[in-house]
Amino acid sequence: MGDKAEQAIMLEFTLQGQDFIRAGEASSEIKQRLKKLGFKPDVVRRAAIVAYESEMNVIIHARKGTLRVEITPRKILIQALDEGPGIADIEQAMQEGFSTAPDMIRELGFGAGMGLPNIKRFADEFKIQSRVGEGTLLEIIIHADKG
Amino acid sequence: MNTMTGYFNFVRLDREKCKGCVNCIKKCPTEAIRVRQGKAEIIEQKCIDCGECIRACPNKAKYVETDSTALLQEYKYRIALPSPSLYGQFRDPINPVRLLTALRDLGFDDAFEVAVGAEVVAAETKRLFQTGKLQGPVISSACPAVVRLIQVRFPELTSRILPLAPPSEVAAHLARYLKARELGIPEQEIGIFYLTPCSAKVTSIKAPVGGIPSFIDGAFSIQQLYPRLSHLVKQVKGVQHPGGYSRASGLGIGFGISGGEQAAVGLENQLVADGIASVIDVLEELEMGHLDGIDYIEARACSGGCVGGILNVVNGHVARARLDKIIREQNRSSLPLHERFPELDRLDYKVPRIHVEPRPMVYLDSNINGAMAKMTAAEKILKKLPGLDCGACGAPNCKALAEDIVLGKAEETNCIFILRERIMTLGMKVYNLAGIKPLTLSLEDLEKEGEE
Ligand SMILES: Nc1ncnc2c1ncn2[C@@H]1O[C@H](COP(=O)(O)OP(=O)(O)OP(=O)(O)O)[C@@H](O)[C@H]1O
Ligand code: SF4
Ligand SMILES: [Mg+2]
Numbered sequence: 001m002g003d004k005a006e007q008a009i010m011l012e013f014t015l016q017g018q019d020f021i022r023a024g025e026a027s028s029e030i031k032q033r034l035k036k037l038g039f040k041p042d043v044v045r046r047a048a049i050v051a052y053e054s055e056m057n058v059i060i061h062a063r064k065g066t067l068r069v070e071i072t073p074r075k076i077l078i079q080a081l082d083e084g085p086g087i088a089d090i091e092q093a094m095q096e097g098f099s100t101a102p103d104m105i106r107e108l109g110f111g112a113g114m115g116l117p118n119i120k121r122f123a124d125e126f127k128i129q130s131r132v133g134e135g136t137l138l139e140i141i142i143h144a145d146k147g
Numbered sequence: 148m149n150t151m152t153g154y155f156n157f158v159r160l161d162r163e164k165c166k167g168c169v170n171c172i173k174k175c176p177t178e179a180i181r182v183r184q185g186k187a188e189i190i191e192q193k194c195i196d197c198g199e200c201i202r203a204c205p206n207k208a209k210y211v212e213t214d215s216t217a218l219l220q221e222y223k224y225r226i227a228l229p230s231p232s233l234y235g236q237f238r239d240p241i242n243p244v245r246l247l248t249a250l251r252d253l254g255f256d257d258a259f260e261v262a263v264g265a266e267v268v269a270a271e272t273k274r275l276f277q278t279g280k281l282q283g284p285v286i287s288s289a290c291p292a293v294v295r296l297i298q299v300r301f302p303e304l305t306s307r308i309l310p311l312a313p314p315s316e317v318a319a320h321l322a323r324y325l326k327a328r329e330l331g332i333p334e335q336e337i338g339i340f341y342l343t344p345c346s347a348k349v350t351s352i353k354a355p356v357g358g359i360p361s362f363i364d365g366a367f368s369i370q371q372l373y374p375r376l377s378h379l380v381k382q383v384k385g386v387q388h389p390g391g392y393s394r395a396s397g398l399g400i401g402f403g404i405s406g407g408e409q410a411a412v413g414l415e416n417q418l419v420a421d422g423i424a425s426v427i428d429v430l431e432e433l434e435m436g437h438l439d440g441i442d443y444i445e446a447r448a449c450s451g452g453c454v455g456g457i458l459n460v461v462n463g464h465v466a467r468a469r470l471d472k473i474i475r476e477q478n479r480s481s482l483p484l485h486e487r488f489p490e491l492d493r494l495d496y497k498v499p500r501i502h503v504e505p506r507p508m509v510y511l512d513s514n515i516n517g518a519m520a521k522m523t524a525a526e527k528i529l530k531k532l533p534g535l536d537c538g539a540c541g542a543p544n545c546k547a548l549a550e551d552i553v554l555g556k557a558e559e560t561n562c563i564f565i566l567r568e569r570i571m572t573l574g575m576k577v578y579n580l581a582g583i584k585p586l587t588l589s590l591e592d593l594e595k596e597g598e599e
Contacts, residue, residue: 006516007516007519007520007523008519009519009522009523028431031431031434031435033522036510036511036518036522037510037511037515037518037519037522038507038509038510038511038512038513038514038515038518039515041302041303041505041507042303044303045303045434045435045436048434048435049435049436052435071519072519073515073516073519144515
């Protein structure tokens with residue numbers, strides 16, 4: 001039997017707050033990789049959307065951060081860790097339509113308050129931790145055999 | 148067709164003319180070309196027949212395989228289907244009736260405008276939206292290169308493709324049906340021939356992807372017929388209605404330029420993308436769910452729309468300017484579709500439905516674990532490559548070469564920089580070896596020194 005060891009691929013991207021020129025690059029790279037690896041279209045799409053919303057939240061709301069992805073054949077783990085203002089009321093932030101994005105950000109088409117709710121909706125497992133004045137950590141798992 | 152793989156491609160290579168340069172491999176939107184033994188080879192599984200390589204080739208080594216006009220002899224009654232872009236290929240602003248007359252003089256028994264099919268499709272599209280049977284975002288099915296691009300690179304979006312046959316097929320379908328009844332002859336005695344501006348349409352006729360056979364019997368390129376046609380167009384005297392079906396309005400003819408379908412469909416929230424790179428960008432956005440407010444996406448592989456197709460004769464911008472004039476003129480003089488075409492109501496005509504299946508590319512391995520091992524291996528190789536993406540290895544960029552190596556289709560030394568490095572190392576070894584004196588020699592030398 002070709003019982004080969006289970007493979008894992010790690011990716012790490014450094015994110016800079018307010019860097020709207022490179023915004024979306026990390027999640028786009030993640031999407032291309034997952035497609036190339038042959039994950040199911042629905043898995044690729046959910047992981048890509050989750051990665052994108054997490055990436056954008058760091059860029060829009062935080063000072064700087066990292067987006068880490070661990071890909072295994074069975075699941076995709078996405079972590080977004082940032083240094084920034086943190087979220088005081090997580091329950092409120094998770095509500096559809098809640099946003100503190102300033103006008104300038106809304107002009108760019110963000111700030112609908114849909115990012116976090118969508119992340120939760122598309123994730124199979126979802127964890128959020130935050131400390132005001134320090135930063136936020138998001139941990140999402142997408143199961144590759146679903147969808 | 149390649150019966151081994153089941154893939155169809157109609158872009159061909161003239162091996163004599165191909166110099167093995169990097170132009171086409173760099174322009175291919177699906178990275179489907181490699182130079183091997185000095186010649187550009189197409190990987191069929193990845194090719195979407197968009198024709199970008201034909202456009203990019205400075206040596207005119209790529210061409211499209213179209214039908215020979217001898218095929219016309221096999222049918223009793225021959226109908227030409229002029230694509231909207233054809234109207235823009237003539238110097239004097241051409242009255243469509245004059246064009247249709249010239250097509251008859253060329254040897255067709257009649258002509259049926261694809262533009263009419265376009266209007267029928269646009270009207271049906273609008274109706275489906277208005278009755279709630281279609282919900283956006285929907286992608287136009289008119290450009291077969293876009294449809295194939297979606298099948299291989301955006302498989303999940305196939306469900307978003309307009310489920311209606313494209314204008315050319317609808318025109319063929321209508322033309323055959325109406326003519327057979329008008330003349331009282333069997334449908335199979337009628338041959339329908341598309342005058343195509345591109346390679347993608349040829350493929351869509353020979354290898355349809357919508358789950359129904361093509362209604363078109365053959366495809367001639369505009370370039371192929373142009374020399375005689377342009378001459379005949381000048382000869383047409385007095386523009387009399389030839390009694391055929393020249394009843395397209397500007398809305399239908401507008402399908403030949405980007406934005407034309409948008410104008411004809413006329414929904415609230417529409418988006419137009421032309422040029423293969425722009426289309427890819429838009430599909431990426433759509434895939435991410437960023438275009439949820441959009442109803443309809445008009446996407447065309449050629450920039451400027453079909454007037455930019457590679458088998459046209461005239462520069463796309465020039466053709467567009469001419470088409471704009473014709474569109475305005477036709478719109479002024481045209482009645483609404485159903486008044487021009489009472490047959491549609493009488494027949495209770497139904498536009499043929501299509502269903503496009505995804506056809507995802509296997510990039511590295513059909514097994515995810517295997518694909519991951521290969522991606523990791525390719526990454527390691529990529530680190531050794533210079534990152535110049537020069538294409539001299541025959542692959543479009545260093546990353547593609549690294550993957551080809553892992554797949555056993557290329558070697559590290561295909562990279563000229565690695566090859567140079569290896570030769571240098573080898574050279575150093577040879578040089579060092581040459582500096583070592585054999586033991587015997589050095590003993591003699593010692594003796595000689597002692598004698599002196
Ligand atoms: N990484 C973060 N650091 C600090 N605050 C955050 C972070 N992520 C989210 N928030 C807070 O939670 C709110 C809701 O986030 P969510 O992603 O749902 O909406 P948004 O980013 O404001 O708008 P959208 O995602 O629709 O563009 C934000 O407006 C912000 O106040
Ligand atoms: S845009 Fe028109 S001419 Fe170009 S590939 Fe598509 S259908 Fe053919
Ligand atoms: Mg957000």
